[in-house]
Amino acid sequence: MGATREQIARVQQLGYAGWITEQMAMPRSQSRWDYLVAKKLNGAESKNTEAGHDAAFWRKMVVSPDTLRQRVTLALSEILVASLSGFNASWSNFSSAAHMDLLETHAFGNYRTLLQHVSLSAPMGEYLTYRGNVKFNPATGSLPDENYAREVMQLFTIGLVQLNNDGTPKLNGGLQQETYTLDDITGLARVFTGWNYDMAGADNNSPEYKRRPMIVAANRHETGAKNFLGSSIAAGTDGLTSLTRALDTIFAHPNVGPFIGRQLIQRLVCSNPSPAYVARVSAVFNSDNNGVKGNLAKVVSAILLDTEARSASRLSDLNFGKLREPVLRFTAWARAFKASSATDAWAIGNTSDPATRLGQSPGRSGTVFNFFRPGYVPPNSAIANARMVAPEFQITNESTVVGYINYMQTVVSKGVGDVKADYSALLPMADVADTLVDELNLVLVAGQLAPATTNLIRGGIDSMPKGTNAARLNRIYAALVLVLASPEFIVQK
Template identity: 65%
Template sequence: MTATVTRLPELDNASPELATTELASAAPANTLLTAGAITTSAALLAACGGGGGGSASSTPPSSTTPPPVVTTPITDAQASRFLAQASMGATRTEMSKVQSLGYAGWINAQMALPATTSRYAWLVAAGFNNITYKNSESGFDASNWKKLINSPDTLRQRVTLALSEITVAAIDGLIGGGWRSFAAATYLDLLESHAFGNYRDLLGQISTSAPMGEYLTFRGNVKYNPTTGAMPDENYAREIMQLFSIGLVMLNLDGTPQLANGQQVETYTLTDITGLARIFTGWDFDLQGKDTSTPDFLNRPMIQIASRHETGASTFLNTTIPAGLDGATSMNQALDWIFAHQNVAPFISKQLIQKLVTSNPSPAYVQRVATVFNNDGNGVKGNLSAVISAILLDTEARADVADASSTSFGKQREPILRFTTWARAYNANSPSDAWAIGDTTNPATKLGQSPLRSPTVFNFFRPGYVPPNSGISSASLVAPEFQLTNESSVVGYVNFMQNAVSNGIGDMKADYSSLLPLADNAQNLVNELNTVIAAGQISAANVTLIVNAITSMPSGTDPTRYNRIYAALTMVLAAPEFIVLK
């Protein structure tokens, strides 16, 4: 396996072998280093050991009185690691809030924040609802990057991103009525508005969403035609079961498959899909006079066209929705039945854990979260606020992992999250409000991933993906984000980040004023970057290599200090211990 090594101009006077060759020699065997980035599965697996984060312990129990709880201070590294799981990226300000409020207090404060201006409203304010934009995607990427990088409700944005990768729609598939930017923005706004709500309510909103109706082709779906033999479209019926609710196989509460005679038990059959498809007939845009000259219809739920709806009985998943019901009633009864399925809690809980904390949660972790999904303590199923809190506060998420060589805990950071980690850490801002980052899906030149631009309904990466012929597969682990990882994407990422760090993107630039006083002292500079960006997880050996590289660079003036900052940031953002969060 070979790759072209990216050149870092800032290191021309910094002993380049320290930035690449020596860092590579310090990396695990079978490792390819590209501008400091470890790229093979084996290397990133080796980086997938434990991680810090515990904040509380108890005194030994007394025989007569309950033990008092001794709360230990949250360290900078622990606060940063928590924010790597719970936000779009750590900042010194948010780290201080975590330390002051505690983990639970910070989560509660975040959930109490009001939502910021919607993507849809931003597009309107920017004038993208002019008819000249009807057949373009203009403005969408900017409206979303602004949210991910700049919104104070960073937990809500992180959960919205996670939900968008479970209940997938993608802008390139939103083609039915034009105004794709608004369709995509509307869908993300919907997910954001329900990020801390109830999952059953979210399923209901998705199932009447005009963008989802377009994307999974049940908008305009009609009942069986006995003359032509045409059957209802089965696309949404299949995906709402397979991807949005119960999955393909029966699960125990801990997420492990149920077995019968040694074989996994399927959750549904083609007959179930056919029966459920009858429910999703009759839905169409609420055009209010067939007017598509503005995008407003995309921001309204779909409506029922009674003559197109199947009014006969519909049987699926061992239940029958009776004949004679209107479309809305039959759909709600069907969704209630799906939501009541025992798989929903473990299926959705495990995926949320994978998106936020670790790719391979223990069955016990999944069961604890799924238990909260089934009952938030007040008898309510599907309370996402309770579920998110349970995920982030669980002992597996917060406890220190003693064995740093562990290969079972951790996750590769998605490219989007690597980018926003840098942008948030150093207050990247677009003074013109243009946020001209654009579509970053090209793996050779950009991130290889961009919000709501998944190539399929199966997301950018599947939750059960296993890199073939890798140490990960040998260890019987999964590594979802590795589905995006190859030579091209690694080189493209480093090049993209190097340019973003040094030059910004358009008028969006980072503010390094907090780093300037540290730049003449390489050790202090790298220590700060390691703490805020990588939660203190970069190994001592790799820290030393980066420090030596920076030390060899000129210093003493602001231009040389900035060059040191650019080089140090690029190497930290390419370090294996940053790319894989423990």
């Protein structure tokens, strides 16, 4: 999410494991939902708007002190996707906030518990269209909506093909094996019938029902047997019991550990983890110190403390690392230089436009498949020739590269909306290019700027006037933009 000098010193003081433990123990800051309420956006006049959505999301990403929780929440939001663009009912801003707050609540909890809450949540019911889903109608032939049944398996738990614990596909006669069939989707879809908002004592002129778990209407729920993934839920089983048993069955599948573990590694560390790295993380996912499956706190710790994540030898490994996604380039700048919003409006707005902004905006994925797919391969590239993946390159092209630089040039020098950085610590360094660039190299790039890049930036800054605060600020702006544009910053190692 970005680091300050103080955070770097804290990690040095506590060590990696100590810092992670401290971060996980931090209390949560004000929720996105409560921010919207505090801004009085829960009145009927706001129910068909997106008011406050972007501010609530950016505020958390930029200033919440529990930076690790925010980073893991973002990662989970790119696996268990529910996006503002897919909320078609009233209070879409509160639906999006409720979903993200739910992920944040369980970011260091148990993945099975998280699945239960997500599956019962009104926002997910809206987004993947099983809210209001009804049982088979023999008179019309209409079948239950299969959307969530498909995506909870394909995207949230087991994926499309059978996996070994190291994330590699299981082969039978040299061929990959599917995890489920159309019959499994059809059988599982029967579980997700009859679910709808809990409107008891509520009305749609207040968003409160959007953060209540959905309830099931027995007369709309499929009462027949539900068969999927080699298991069966008996006819007559009530809706909540059916849903719980279905998720238990899915969660027991051996794919969940490697499928989710590998994606979390991709989001947090590198795009192409070795099978051995995935296997180590899968082992922790499948059983923590107490034999519990799905302990996300242990999984995140295992990911971040693994030798493949921590070894300095990886810095020279051309196959290691990941492209830093645009929103994290922004937060790296904002957090490093303590960006703040004097009015608490956080008027950064929607940054989705690839030509003029970041080409990505938190909570605004275009589809349930996230901004980018975990298996994306840039066509006609050295990455493709090496049989590697590079997920974030799916939103990287000529427009986004130029758009990002142009946007950040303005952000760095003028801020965005009411959000402005504090460069006071850099001003005493600005007259000496070496000192200024070395500081930016440390805080933004972890000291990884190549000598050629460093010399190029220093040369540019040395050519600029100095000696006054106005000149010093211009040198700071130029140095920042050049560092933020450098491949060593954009590729995270």
